[in-house]
Amino acid sequence: MKKLLFGMFCLLAAEMAQAGVAIEHWTTPSGARVYFVASRSLPMLDVQIDFSAGNAYAAVDGGRLAGLAELTNELLDAGAAGLDEEQIAARLGDVGARLSSFVDADRASVSLRSMSAKTELDAALDLLRAILATPTFPAAALEREKARSIASIQEAETRPEQIVARRFAEAIYPGHPYGVQATAESVGRIGREDLRAFWRAHYGARRAVLTIVGDVSRAEAEIIAARLSDALPDAPPDAPLPAVTLPARQTIRVAHPATQAHIDIGLPFIRRGDKDFFPLLVGNYVLGGGGFVSRLMNEVREKRGLAYGVYSHFSPRKLEGPFQIGLQTKRSQAAEALGVVSATLAKFLEQGPTTSELKAAKQNLIDGQALSLDSNAKLLRTVALIGFYHLPLNYLDDFPRRVAGVTAAQVREAFARHVDPEHLVTVVLAGD
Amino acid sequence: MTQSSFSVVIRLAAIIAVSVGAAAASGQPGPIFERTLANGLRVIVKEDRRAPTVVHMVWYRAGSIDEMDGTSGVAHVLEHMMFKGTGKVGPGEFSKRVAALGGRENAFTSLDYTAYFQLVPEHALPQVMALEADRMANLRLDAKEFAQEIKVIMEERRMRTDDNPQALVNERMQSVAFQEHPYRRPVIGWMSDLEHMSYRDAQDWYRRWYAPNNAYVVVVGDVDHAAVFRLAEKYYGAIERRALPERRPLAEPKQLGIKRLEVEAAAKLPYLEMAWKVPKLQDVDSDREPYALEMLSALLDGQDAARLSKDLVRGQKVAQSVGAGYDSMLRGEAQFVLDGQPAEGKTVADLEAALRSEIARIQEEGVSEGELARAKTQTLAAQIYKRDSMMGQAMEIGAAEAVGLSWRDIDTMQDKLRSVTAAEVQAVARKYFKDDTLTVAVLDPQPLAAAAAKPPMKGPLR
Numbered sequence: 098m099k100k101l102l103f104g105m106f107c108l109l110a111a112e113m114a115q116a117g118v119a120i121e122h123w124t125t126p127s128g129a130r131v132y133f134v135a136s137r138s139l140p141m142l143d144v145q146i147d148f149s150a151g152n153a154y155a156a157v158d159g160g161r162l163a164g165l166a167e168l169t170n171e172l173l174d175a176g177a178a179g180l181d182e183e184q185i186a187a188r189l190g191d192v193g194a195r196l197s198s199f200v201d202a203d204r205a206s207v208s209l210r211s212m213s214a215k216t217e218l219d220a221a222l223d224l225l226r227a228i229l230a231t232p233t234f235p236a237a238a239l240e241r242e243k244a245r246s247i248a249s250i251q252e253a254e255t256r257p258e259q260i261v262a263r264r265f266a267e268a269i270y271p272g273h274p275y276g277v278q279a280t281a282e283s284v285g286r287i288g289r290e291d292l293r294a295f296w297r298a299h300y301g302a303r304r305a306v307l308t309i310v311g312d313v314s315r316a317e318a319e320i321i322a323a324r325l326s327d328a329l330p331d332a333p334p335d336a337p338l339p340a341v342t343l344p345a346r347q348t349i350r351v352a353h354p355a356t357q358a359h360i361d362i363g364l365p366f367i368r369r370g371d372k373d374f375f376p377l378l379v380g381n382y383v384l385g386g387g388g389f390v391s392r393l394m395n396e397v398r399e400k401r402g403l404a405y406g407v408y409s410h411f412s413p414r415k416l417e418g419p420f421q422i423g424l425q426t427k428r429s430q431a432a433e434a435l436g437v438v439s440a441t442l443a444k445f446l447e448q449g450p451t452t453s454e455l456k457a458a459k460q461n462l463i464d465g466q467a468l469s470l471d472s473n474a475k476l477l478r479t480v481a482l483i484g485f486y487h488l489p490l491n492y493l494d495d496f497p498r499r500v501a502g503v504t505a506a507q508v509r510e511a512f513a514r515h516v517d518p519e520h521l522v523t524v525v526l527a528g529d
Numbered sequence: 530m531t532q533s534s535f536s537v538v539i540r541l542a543a544i545i546a547v548s549v550g551a552a553a554a555s556g557q558p559g560p561i562f563e564r565t566l567a568n569g570l571r572v573i574v575k576e577d578r579r580a581p582t583v584v585h586m587v588w589y590r591a592g593s594i595d596e597m598d599g600t601s602g603v604a605h606v607l608e609h610m611m612f613k614g615t616g617k618v619g620p621g622e623f624s625k626r627v628a629a630l631g632g633r634e635n636a637f638t639s640l641d642y643t644a645y646f647q648l649v650p651e652h653a654l655p656q657v658m659a660l661e662a663d664r665m666a667n668l669r670l671d672a673k674e675f676a677q678e679i680k681v682i683m684e685e686r687r688m689r690t691d692d693n694p695q696a697l698v699n700e701r702m703q704s705v706a707f708q709e710h711p712y713r714r715p716v717i718g719w720m721s722d723l724e725h726m727s728y729r730d731a732q733d734w735y736r737r738w739y740a741p742n743n744a745y746v747v748v749v750g751d752v753d754h755a756a757v758f759r760l761a762e763k764y765y766g767a768i769e770r771r772a773l774p775e776r777r778p779l780a781e782p783k784q785l786g787i788k789r790l791e792v793e794a795a796a797k798l799p800y801l802e803m804a805w806k807v808p809k810l811q812d813v814d815s816d817r818e819p820y821a822l823e824m825l826s827a828l829l830d831g832q833d834a835a836r837l838s839k840d841l842v843r844g845q846k847v848a849q850s851v852g853a854g855y856d857s858m859l860r861g862e863a864q865f866v867l868d869g870q871p872a873e874g875k876t877v878a879d880l881e882a883a884l885r886s887e888i889a890r891i892q893e894e895g896v897s898e899g900e901l902a903r904a905k906t907q908t909l910a911a912q913i914y915k916r917d918s919m920m921g922q923a924m925e926i927g928a929a930e931a932v933g934l935s936w937r938d939i940d941t942m943q944d945k946l947r948s949v950t951a952a953e954v955q956a957v958a959r960k961y962f963k964d965d966t967l968t969v970a971v972l973d974p975q976p977l978a979a980a981a982a983k984p985p986m987k988g989p990l991r
Binding site for chain 2: 355474
């Protein structure tokens with residue numbers, strides 16, 4: 098066992114980047130949208146399938162069954178096509194494939210990494226098809242995973258960073274699916290029929306986006322995409338989520354014995370595809386997205402030594418995703434740190450970036466674009482986002498020009514439009 | 530796996546453990562080239578021209594293993610101070626310049642080494658090399674910058690360890706498992722040592738270890754090796770070689786029986802960590818046991834179908850989460866670690882018994898050829914997948930070199946790993962999993978309210 102200690106806060110990657118990526122796009126006969134990038138220098142293939150089946154889609158009835166989206170996704174490989182979960186895991190292992198999954202607010206995602214040699218790849222893709230199209234959701238596996246999920250939630254309710262994250266989401270999205278959190282009670286209510294119904298209603302081809310990156314031809318990719326999507330349940334297409342309303346300005350304090358206070362500040366921000374995206378991307382780099390060189394890092398860490406890491410970040414979603422500033426500091430310094438962050442934000446909102454800050458931000462985002470796309474894994478992540486959120490196919494080619502065109506006035510105006518201090522929510526845990 | 534810091538440690542270790550078996554498994558590995566400059570600095574280049582980017586890393590053979598009591602954490606403190614400027618580059622300017630090149634950069638300190646890296650567009654390699662060479666020789670340390678940065682590092686300690694129950698268990702376990710060997714000290718350092726550290730401690734450390742003949746440069750990416758060697762000569766070539774301090778052997782006295790400890794911290798779930806002292810890799814060609822231990826680790830926790838999750842999480846439902854870890858590539862002493870959280874309604878005693886019975890089953894019944902073949906397939910696939918990441922490839926080379934092995938050994942290690950037999954796995958399970966060398970640490974979770982009522986854990990600054 099080796100202990101690595103990352104000495105500094107990891108830089109948050111720029112949203113996406115570089116020209117010269119040829120994305121091919123088509124729709125399968127069953128209605129799934131496909132995005133394909135051939136990358137033939139390594140004998141491997143990555144496939145990711147994203148469904149409009151994220152947490153927001155399971156957060157109905159005030160969150161009565163919150164946690165359903167994640168449980169459904171997790172249990173896809175608990176049994177399918179006459180195989181039990183051990184047989185599925187063993188077969189994947191036998192061909193050297195890796196299956197992974199995640200659920201966020203909008204998406205439920207399953208991805209497969211396999212060697213591209215035909216025998217291994219065919220076997221791995223057959224398994225992927227089986228778990229997407231014929232999951233059995235065995236009762237015993239469900240009970241076990243519910244118990245694990247409840248234990249995780251109870252543990253999360255003791256962890257400072259997770260408590261803050263949950264309180265923050267609830268507070269910035271009052272009454273909205275984006276704010277609903279799974280609880281021991283909501284997970285306890287979930288039954289096998291709920292999983293089957295959620296899968297049937299949300300894992301359909303017309304709600305699916307397939308991203309394929311790696312060592313296959315276009316013709317092979319078409320066959321793969323058709324095979325993966327043609328047996329999915331006949332779910333209705335995506336329907337809009339309820340509108341987001343802005344929260345009232347508020348500060349929430351949470352008691353906790355931690356040595357550090359955890360602070361989150363933010364509000365609902367923009368949708369993916371918003372016309373203000375590029376000014377906000379450039380501006381946020383200056384404010385707190387640019388790692389060691391951001392204003393927040395300079396004020397909070399470099400000048401005052403108040404925190405190890407401080408950042409601002411935004412994640413556009415189908416609807417207005419969150420903008421968020423976060424940091425941890427010794428609990429007796431919470432008020433001081435909060436003051437520094439508030440003053441830094443207020444000054445930025447008022448004045449926007451300086452000429453040299455604007456230039457530095459553009460340089461990093463444009464010249465660093467290649468770094469966001471220099472592996473199949475990074476390509477997969479980026480192209481999957483482009484596909485799922487209907488961004489233009491020339492998004493990556495256009496990226497340098499769009500960044501270069503941003504002006505300081507546009508940054509200031511865009512931030513003014515989307516960060517109204519009257520709607521800012523602050524959560525402080527363990528602040529003295 | 531849990532999202533605990535311990536699993537992060539394991540996950541990072543996995544980067545290196547997987548890297549035991551390097552490049553050539555299949556596909557076309559990028560060629561690797563090496564040159565040693567006159568000042569002793571070694572430069573290792575792997576060409577990978579899939580994308581117009583490059584990773585530049587500088588590794589120093591100085592980690593927390595080289596520290597003394599009273600100044601624990603100084604290796605990591607110096608790592609932070611390396612961003613505070615030279616005669617030519619002002620405080621914080623290093624990061625600004627790399628950012629302006631479109632780059633990303635960071636550094637990390639481990640038990641055995643300290644490493645710095647930049648990921649940049651390929652044309653920016655000369656500039657980042659110039660920056661690294663500058664701070665290899667010309668770092669300016671002063672009391673004012675130090676006073677600010679040491680506060681940041683104390684915040685880092687609070688975040689990583691003091692407020693993270695599983696990390697706390699791991700820290701305290703190591704301090705009990707080793708009574709003399711320097712691995713007993715945490716990389717981040719004890720809080721009291723950080724509170725009393727001076728910029729002169731960092732300066733001493735820099736003067737002692739930051740010499741070209743104690744460092745090596747790893748470059749992976751869209752480069753021509755001959756051009757990289759010319760750049761290295763130009764930027765690093767003028768730095769003078771220095772005599773390095775003597776490194777004495779640091780053997781831990783033989784453990785004479787099981788050690789147990791408990792850690793109380795605010796949490797809901799208990800946590801268990803068991804660590805046995807086992808051999809590390811020393812002779813790539815003639816060693817057998819380290820490879821067998823790597824395979825044992827893969828059989829227990831290498832994939833979804835591996836034994837621990839299958840038997841303890843899904844089968845007996847005794848564990849909420851469970852893991853196994855072993856890293857054969859270390860300068861110091863190796864351990865084989867099993868860890869986990871008991872499932873609802875189970876105790877750490879139940880989990881410990883279940884983990885012991887998994888080991889006992891391998892001791893008695895061995896492992897099947899089928900599961901061994903599956904584990905080997907995974908390591909083969911991992912060799913291909915790893916080549917997708919330039920950073921991963923640079924880490925693999927750097928980690929081997931850090932412990933005195935060569936990148937040339939990487940293929941050999943991979944072949945050896947795949948030659949491990951079921952009998953060898955059974956043999957190491959029998960030989961090394963004895964209580965005499967075992968340390969068991971348990972997290973005793975405390976309710977938040979009770980924990981809040983306790984006096985603060987840390988010293989004068991609280």
